[in-house]
Amino acid sequence: MGGGYVGLYTALGLQRKLKGNEASVTVIDPQPHMTYQPFLPEAAAGAIEPRHVVVPLRKTLKRCHVLTARVTRIEHATRTVEIEAPDGHHERVEYDILVVALGSVARLMPIPGLAEQGISFKTIGEAIYLRNHVMAKLDAAATTRDPELRRKLLTFTFVGGGFAGIEALAELEDMARFATRYYNELEPTDLRWVLVEAAGRILPEVRESLGVYTVLQLEKRGIEVYLSTLAKSFENGHVVLSDGTEFDSDTIVWTAGVKSNPVLATSDLPLDERGRLKATATLQVDGMPDVWTAGDNAAVPDLSRIAEDPNALCAPNAQHAVRQANVMAANIVAVLRDRQPKDYFHKNVGSVASLGLHKGVADVYNIKAKGFVAWGMHRGYHVARVPTFNRKFRVVADWLLSGLLRREVISMGQINNPRAEFDRVSRG
Ligand SMILES: Cc1cc2nc3c(=O)[nH]c(=O)nc-3n(C[C@H](O)[C@H](O)[C@H](O)COP(=O)(O)OP(=O)(O)OC[C@H]3O[C@@H](n4cnc5c(N)ncnc54)[C@H](O)[C@@H]3O)c2cc1C
Secondary structure, three states: OOHHHHHHHHHHHHHHHHHEEEEEEEEEEOOEEEOHHHHHHHHOOOOOOOOHHHEEHHHHHOOOOEEEEEEEEEEEOOOEEEEEOOOOOEEEEOOOOOEEEEEEEEEEOOOHHHHEEOOOOOOOHHHHHHHHHHHHHHHHHHOOOHHHHHHHHHEOOOOOOOHHHHHHHHHHHHHHHHHHOOOOOOOOOOOOOEOOOOOOOOOOOOOOHHHHHHHHHHHOOOEEEOOOOOOOOOOOHHHEEOOOOEEEEEEEOOOOOOOEOHHHHHHOOEOOOOEEEEEEOEEEEEOEEEEEEEEHEEEEEOOOOOOOOOEEOOOOOOHHHHHHHHHHHHHHHHHHOOOOOOOOOOOOOOEEEEEEOOOOOEEEEEEEEEHHHHHHHHHHHHHOOOOHHHHHHHHHHHHHHHHOOOOOOOOOOHHHHHOHHOOOOOOO
């Protein structure tokens, strides 16, 4: 279940290792593709063509059965899962061995206006929407005669200073600032970008000094960073912060953390207090050797930190997801062939983040890097990691093209309402 990082890499491992008569593998996901999430900010900013940051499941998993459907219930007692197909009908799928790789969803909070005004940043649809949305706001601001509305249209608020929020904010700000050169009516300083973070620092994945460096870089670009600050309200696009700051913003991006997939709550599988599946170091669900799990929806012991903290768990990131998936595929094949599964062990190697074109921050293998070098490391690392040669080639080609011809700053906002023109014509 799930064809994201864990689902795709596990299925790839199984189709490579298993002989045709040993088992049949079914992958269930409502999306027909895996999304390489670390490239979403660059897809939103126009450095990479959005189609190239997703990997088609049917084309890649030729020896697996791909089912485009959403899992709605899991009943391990009868070894069945209930799925909802795209046409809306429900049916039950039986299994012998289950792999739970349903990932995470945005962690929402009861903040007035959030559900109506906010958008998260986890899917390719959201990345495309946000790019078109930001460009559409520039177009609207360039034509309005109302100064208050103009200010609201040009104010972009991001809540949450983890990877997703910082990279999305930095890449989109870079793109929008570049785009203003094509608008006689707009100056880069007319745009207001705001980051709100509840903790006292950003990017907890890198060392504190790099988090501080990133804040200084963002502030140098004119981005307002509010640390140790809570968002209190977004009603009608009016943002209220816990330190009393208030302003209007037509764009509110919510990247303040994730929680385990809520479908798990419908199951008879053991969950921890945060809704994640309780897993063993071999990536089996506690007390259920035929159920395997990894990635954002699993509480997997982090054996590399167990000496300092006996309850240490692997962080929900791609670094663990990919490696866990590879170990899980090998373990499933081992158990099928009556061999012992191995424990998952991985020591965090650090992180890289892009902060826009030629800008970045990296903390890998105890090497700290900033600026152009870190940006190069970010691109090198992720192109090596994105699945399939086809996607690596297309992404590198996109980078070369935007390097040669400069980035594309076209708004395709029409795709959000493709029937509007037809409706207008049909009404006469
Ligand atoms: C913008 C962004 C940038 C990131 N950058 C980094 C980074 O630089 N480095 C890093 O280490 N990590 C990064 N991450 C985190 C990383 O992408 C995740 O940790 C990783 O994707 C987890 O893999 P997963 O397989 O558990 O979940 P996912 O990859 O999210 O896969 C879950 C899959 O389950 C499917 N699914 C959901 N519900 C159902 C259902 N009911 N039935 C069937 N299928 C379902 C989904 O469609 C999806 O395909 C980033 C995340 C984001 C959002």
